[in-house]
Amino acid sequence: MAAGAERIDFVFKVVLIGDAAVGKSQILARFARNEFTIDSKATIGVEFQTRTVVIDHKSVKAQIWDTAGQERYRAVTSAYYRGAVGAMLVYDITKRQSFDHIARWLEELRGHADKNIVIMLVGNKSDLEEQRAVPMEDAKEFAQREGLFFLETSALQATNVETAFITVLTEIFNIVS
Ligand code: GDP
Numbered sequence: 001m002a003a004g005a006e007r008i009d010f011v012f013k014v015v016l017i018g019d020a021a022v023g024k025s026q027i028l029a030r031f032a033r034n035e036f037t038i039d040s041k042a043t044i045g046v047e048f049q050t051r052t053v054v055i056d057h058k059s060v061k062a063q064i065w066d067t068a069g070q071e072r073y074r075a076v077t078s079a080y081y082r083g084a085v086g087a088m089l090v091y092d093i094t095k096r097q098s099f100d101h102i103a104r105w106l107e108e109l110r111g112h113a114d115k116n117i118v119i120m121l122v123g124n125k126s127d128l129e130e131q132r133a134v135p136m137e138d139a140k141e142f143a144q145r146e147g148l149f150f151l152e153t154s155a156l157q158a159t160n161v162e163t164a165f166i167t168v169l170t171e172i173f174n175i176v177s
């Protein structure tokens with residue numbers, strides 16, 4: 001192998017969905033680059049970032065797609081979902097509305113994505129406990145009913161972000177390998 005060349009065994013496309021401002025882009029920045037920006041601007045243009053992890057001695061490249069601010073208009077296109085094998089369905093634990101919209105996001109996801117897609121429900125901003133508007137029990141029940149994984153994360157404090165992605169990637173890995 002040439003110096004610097006990277007052997008990739010699998011490439012998994014994972015999409016981030018959920019209302020604007022729930023922290024999707026910061027979750028991605030945390031996972032892909034271990035960064036967080038307090039003053040993050042709304043995402044412009046479709047983009048994805050990658051990070052390669054090792055699962056069971058295989059090198060797995062996660063290609064993680066972030067919405068282009070289209071979530072404001074609920075106009076995420078089918079191209080966005082095409083080929084996705086994993087999804088992070090994100091709400092903000094301090095914004096009840098962002099959780100109430102999850103059912104619609106899930107419906108849209110299921111309408112566009114592969115039926116075996118692995119889905120993680122993510123309640124972000126767990127560092128803002130004093131502003132909590134969504135009890136963890138409500139989300140757990142919803143996830144259980146819909147057959148989703150569930151975790152609360154803080155992109156700010158780097159809590160559970162790694163675990164959320166690794167859980168989804170490992171589950172996908174177990175399905176395809
Ligand atoms: P997106 O529209 O879903 O991509 O949301 P962003 O990633 O742009 O984040 C929206 C706002 O929430 C920004 O001001 C972020 O700094 C903030 N934010 C994102 N994640 C967290 C978090 O875990 N905790 C807190 N306290 N703020 C966060």
Ligand code: MG
Nearest residue numbers: 024025042043
């Ligand atoms: Mg964004």
